[in-house]
Amino acid sequence: MTLDYILGHMNYWFFVILMMIGLYIVISYGNLVKKIVGLNIFQAAVFMLYISMGKITGGTAPIFPTDLQGKIQIDPNIVYTNPVPHVLILTAIVVGIATTSLGLALIVRIREQYDSIEEQEILDIDAATAHAENLAHGQAMGGRA
Amino acid sequence: MSAELQSVALSWQDQLPVLQIIIPFFAGPLIVLLGSRRLAWPMAFAASVAALVIAMMLLSRVIDGGFISYHMGGWAPPIGIEYRIDAANALVLVLIAAIAVVVLPFAKVSIAAEVPRRHHALFYAMFMLCFTGLMGVVITGDAFNVFVFLEISSLSTYVLVAKGASKDKRALTAAYDYLIMGTIGATFFVIGLGFLYMATGTLNMADLADRIALLGPNRTVQAGFAFIVIGMALKAAMFPLHHWLPNAYNYAPSAVTAFLAATATKAAVYVMLRFMFSVFQPEFVADSGVAAYIIGPLAVLAMFVASFIAVFQNNFKRMLAYSSIAQIGYMLLGISFFNHNGLTATMVHLFNHGITKAALFMAVGALVLRTGTTFYDRIAGMGRVMPFTGAAVVVAGLSLIGVPGTAGFISKWVLVQAAFDNGLWWMALAIMASSLLAVIYVWRVVEALYLKAPNPEAVHKEAPLMMIVPIWIMAGSTVWFGFDTSLTLGAAEMAATALLNGSSGLAEIATSAMQ
Amino acid sequence: METNTLIALAILLPILAMVGNMAFKNLPNIRDSFTLFCAGLTFASVLGILSNVGNGTSETIALFDVFPGLPIAFSVEPLGLLFAIVASGLWIVTHIYAIGYMRGNNESHHARFFASFSLAISAALGIAFSANMLTLFLFYEMLTVSTFPLVAHKGTPEAVRGAKIYLGILIGTSIALLLTGVIWTYTLAGTLDFTQGGILQGKVSGTLVPVLLALYAFGIGKAALMPFHKWLPAAMVAPTPVSALLHAVAVVKAGVFTMLKVGIYIFGIDFLAETGASEWLMWLAAFTIIMASVIAMQQDNLKKRLAYSTISQLSYITLGMALATSMGALGGGMHIAMHAMGKITLFMCAGSIYVATHKTEISQMQGLGRVMPITFGAFLIGALSIIGLPPLGGSWSKWLLMVGAADAGQQIMIAVLMLSSLLNVAYLLPIVGRGFFLKDTQNNAVSGIKESPLLVWLPPAVTAFGCLVVFFYAGQILAFLMPITGAAQ
Structure with a gap:
């Protein structure tokens, strides 16, 4: 395992570490809000995995320049980053926020009923x-x- | 270009796949926007009836072995999102839509009794979203779309479960637990998809299948497979991952439990099947040994442990929840046999168990309406005061055991046949032995309902017609599908053939069928 | 009329009787005569089938496929027809008896009782006319479920406990073992049709045959083979007409009938003889015959004693099948009819004693014979038929079974059958002796005990006479059953 290997897969190391931190929080912490935070970290790790895998070395934003008539100018020499993972993660972020807000709403109700969030x-x-x-x-x- | 040509040629019938989704999908927000409690139910009901009609039309078009591919927005796959309907998912679509149509009239009475009035409109909106999500999971041919629909249905399910809080505050913690577990499951699923996308660069299921087959042995794909199976196993409440289910089912409003028990876990099992057989090829799954060495033993454990726990419950609804875990074990066992009869058993049990559990959980709702709880000592003797509800419990209970003349018998028969096909005669005996546990837990309910003196605190009146009719539609269909198996078994066998051929095989069958 | 129509009538008329019972819930006279009317028509339909088909085999009527190539189907063959005649004929007698018994005893829930009763008869006839194992299994389970309310009828904790054992053992064995065996057979043979000479020949290797046979033998819990016999004594908490018709005729005979069907039409006698697969079953049946008789001797409760006697007698029929000779099978088939005649008499007498005196224990029956001469006379005849003395029906079937044992070269089995007869004498005749000859210590005659009402004593008298009659018609019955071994065809 060379240094190149370790550095070259940096995004994956971050992904794994972040994901494990998130899962650990979800499992081990007793505070319901902290569990939701852990869940968020866990999901954020997955977002990173997706976004980083769309990155192509030297790639630029996948926006095709247009000329004045609105015709697309495609330059075959320009390398574009894969936009699909970004789109996917946009959806996943929305889902994540919905989950977080629903979880917090539930916690509010739990606190009303149980008088505790532990x-x-x-x-x-x-x-x-x-x-x-x-x-x-x-x-x-x-x-x- | 081809997309344009196609959109010209489309007639309204070709738009059925998308109508299937958008009708209930728009019904939900519309109910919220109108905000009328009186309009909420009729709109939800109309939307689900429309969905059922569409699902049946779709099934009739694919039951002979073809498939329909619908390109969302005219974007051709694999770039665009594809809805793909064949015999396997058309059957599940019909099941889910039919359950929704039957459960909704029941819900009108049940929800009025169990949920505060001011929440009713929101409740039906959530119900519609949950329904849409489940239909979407089943109909779509795009892997990431599965995740999106899965989360639509899951998020609305958490809300629906939490609606039981006005009766028992534990509904809130149940919903919270379900949310945590469900989100972890869904995220695992997304991680798996990420790995697949990394290895193949596509998300269309058919396209994924082709490319995975071309890749050969690949560590990334294997990791993706593991994540997807575990994620879906969590959603399907596969045995050691079932922890969220008993509380969620127990404390949710009765109508919600009836709907979820019949559909939600079924959709997850379906997705599992789809991924294992259509996306990853059957050979890939067989090589991994997942079916034989992980799913199989866990399924057998589920059959025994969950049934055993069910035997010792003192609460009808909770007992049924544990029974569901055991019954999911049967479906997973069918997958683990990895032969034609096994998959047929899984598909047919998906359907048969759905209608059986819907009948039972609705009967629970009727009992809750009259007695307030579902503890055995409180529902004691109610079979005599509520003859129709009691008889429905008996009929559906027999189906749960697998007594001949009921739908449960058909699935058990095919499952045991599958065991013999693999030469596993001891497995056949184990399946039967676990049904004996079902005999005991069903017996305890029947004993409570009929052989005890009626509970004096309960309202001694038969449930209203709005409940009895849905209950008996479901209980009646457990008997009907115990005899007339041409629809269920026919579609299940077609589905099994298609699944065992893998996804590319699916297309080949379709073309050869058309020739 | 067409045979098909008659089969449909025979199975549906009891269901009509059930509907009638529920419709005329509060009109006892109309309800009971309507049921009697249906019972008469049912018997007439079965006789009509007899005159149409004789001892031949009718065309199979397949209704619809439940599994590919596996329909719900009916057909008539001699063994099933004999069972149907016995069940539907004795239904009429028992129904008359039940009216007298239920009214004489002031039992409750008459409508529910008679409705379940009719449904059970329908199931028994369905079993009799099944053309394949799937149909038979369907009606077999229907019979179990429909008789459950009858066993639990009294609603006392004791009745509920008995009913629990009843349902537990019958459903348990049938689902865990019988169904497994049936599905296994289907995977092996690809069919479940009852076929002359069996369907398993050449489909399964020799070592597996005993295992498969064990699934059937223990799975058919209704045949009360030890160790799955406990349900029968437990079911004795039911009102006596139920014990008489169902637990002496319909239910238990459905069990041994299924056993014979499986032996003859699924395995095939020759196949069993070739592989020797049924030898263990023969020994187990012999063990059950002796053990059940020994246990019967220790029972003081009259119905319990009769129940153990039934267990012992049922194993005669299982033994007949397990001998794997045609004579054995014929003897078994004939014993279905002969034992039914005798045992129903005994049970109806037990009920008659209960109606008149409310006594259930044998030790309390001193001197009762003198005040109830007809009941005890009928009991004596029934007992002698069970023991197998000429000129009573039971002697013929026992004779055939012994011939079958000799054919199979199993001399020990002949000894078992003879020993069993002696044991029968030992546990049945003392009851009669006690009734007629012992001094009554409790002065029964003085306390005003009379013979039971007409509707209660007449039916056992009729069936006792029947025991005598069938002795002289044994030849015809034998000739009628002949084709089941393939001999006459």
Whole structure:
């Protein structure tokens, strides 16, 4: 593994590290808002993967210049960056924002109902409710469900 | 150029694929814009009826083995987005649209009882978006488009699940968990697509298939495959990734659960099939060993563990949720057999289990309307006071077990045949043994409904006609499709043949069928 | 009339009776006579089929394909026709008895009871006329489900527990084992049609045949082969007419009938004999015959004792198939009719005793015979037929089974059959003896016990007489069944 290899795949290293950080936050943090933040980092890593793979060394923005009559002037010597991943990621960003806002809205409602945004506290409340239900309606799964 | 020629030649019938999507898609925002609670339901219903009619017309055109390729906006694939309809997805389209049409009248009563009035218009708008998303996932022939539609349906599903919060606040945490898990699944799927795009430079499914086949063994493609399968497995609630499902199904409003259980996981299984067989070639999947060594064992585990958990529930709705996980196990097992009968079983069970679970979850909704909850001790004896609802639970329950004369029997039969085709006679016995667990959990419901004294706190009245009719349409069709299998089994076999031939094979079949 | 129409009538008339029962829910007399009318017509249809087809085989009527090349289909052949005659004929008798019993005992939910009863008969006739294993399996499950409300009829915790065992074992075995076997057969042979000489010949290698046969033998839970026999004693919580017709005739006979069908038309007698695949089944059947008789002796509850006796007698028929000789199969087929006649008499007598005295335990029955002479007389005749003494029907089938055992060279089986007869004597005759000869310690005569009502004692008297009659017609029955072994064709 040469230095060239490591530097040459820089975007992938960033992608992997960022993605893992994001996933780690989602899994390990108890605060619901922080989980959403983790999810955002996770998604941002994917956006980076897409955008960086569209990049072609020496490529320029894929905008065809037009002359005064509006005719497209195509110069075969100019290398263009692949625009499709950008377009895709534009969509994915919209999806990501929708997810984030919905998640935050849910957190607001959860806070209203549970008076907490800490996962453990919420789980404890839910477990207590389930326990009360089991007492009232007969045991499920030996009282563990 | 060719796109222009085509757009001239298009008649309204050629526009059916896009109408399929845009009718419900526009119904959603329109409901919000009008903001009228009275108009919301009729508009949603009209849109889904239109979608069902279109889906049936599409199915009738492709059931003999052809396919329809629709170019979005006249842009020819692989650059443009393609909608591609063949027997496999036309059947799923009909299933989803039919479930929507049947569930909506039920939802009118059920939602009125379970969701605050001021949310009704928004609820139906979300329902329409969810419906659009699921239809879109199934109809599209463009891989990235699958992701977009998947997220449309998922985001609206999270909202729909959270709507159960007025009855039980745990709906909110269920929706939140579902959101986290669902987003991770969808993002995995996008990562997988990214790898595929990296290796092939295209996103059209048919085009992807051709190029992957040309590439030969390729680490990037393999990584993409892994991400896609795991992402979809999360959405489909494949056994160890099923954690979001029981709570989401349990705390969502009854009508939502009925719709989701019958459609959402089915769409995910369908996408999994499409990718495994049409995009990656069957040989590629077979070489990877995913079907035999990962999906198969996990499916068997799901059949037993989830059924076992279902047996010990004290809540009808939650029991059905676990049963769904087990039944998804059957579908995945069909895939893992990797033969014609196995895929037929998957496709036919997709349909049969959809209608069975829709009937059951709607019956749950009727019970909730009269008793307030779904705990066994609260629905006790209600079968005697609500004879039609109770009988529907029995009929659909028998279908869940796979008793002959019901739809569930047909799928189980084909699945066991597939096991024997592979010489796995012990697997056949395992399938049957897991149905015994179904006997037990269905029995517990029947016992509660019929053999206990009626709960004095409940309203002792049959559910309204608006509920009974949809419930019995579904329960009746479980019996109907237990005898008349020409539609279900016919389409499923056609789909299995097409899938096993891979995507390029798909086109070849189509051309040879036309000649 | 056309045979096709008659088959449809035979299966649909009981369903019409069921609908009638639900429609005339609150008009007991109209309801019961309507059912009786339907029962009569059903029997007439079956007899019509008999006069049309004789002991030949009718054309198969295929309704529609459920799986490719696998339709819901019906046809008539001698064994099925015999089963249909027995089931539909005894339905009339039992229905009259049931009216008397249900009214005499003030049982509740008459309409539900008779509706489920009619549906069960429809399922039994469907089994009798099935042309392939898929159709048979469909009606087999229908029979299980439709008899469930009958077993749970009383609604007491005990009845519910019994019904749970009943449903659990029957559905469990049929889905886990029988269905697996059926689908396996379909994958092997590509068909499930009942065909003379079997469909598996040359399709499956020798070592797998016993495994496949085991799936069938244990999967047909209704044949009550040990260790899957527990449902039958559990089902005895049902009202006695149910035990009489369903658990002595329709349900259990459907089980052994399926067993014979599988042996004769799926495997083929010759194929079984060639491969020796059924030898283990023969030993298991022999074991069940002896064990069930021994257990029967220890039962004090009369219906439980009769239930274990049924388990033992059912294994006669399984044994007949497992011997893999044509005489054995014929004896098995004939035993379906003979045992049905005898056992239904015994059960109806048990119900008659219950109606008159509300006694269920044998130890309480001292001296009852003197006050209920007709009931105990009929019981004696039924018991002798089960034991197999001439001039009663049971003697012939037992004789044929012994001949079959001799043909197969299984002398031990002859000994088993004879030992079983002795055991039958030991557990059946003391009941009669107790009734007629023992001094009643509780002074039954004084406490005003009389013979049960006419509608309750007449039917067992009729079937007891029937036991006598079939003895003299055994030759005809044998000739009628002959074609199932392929001998006459």
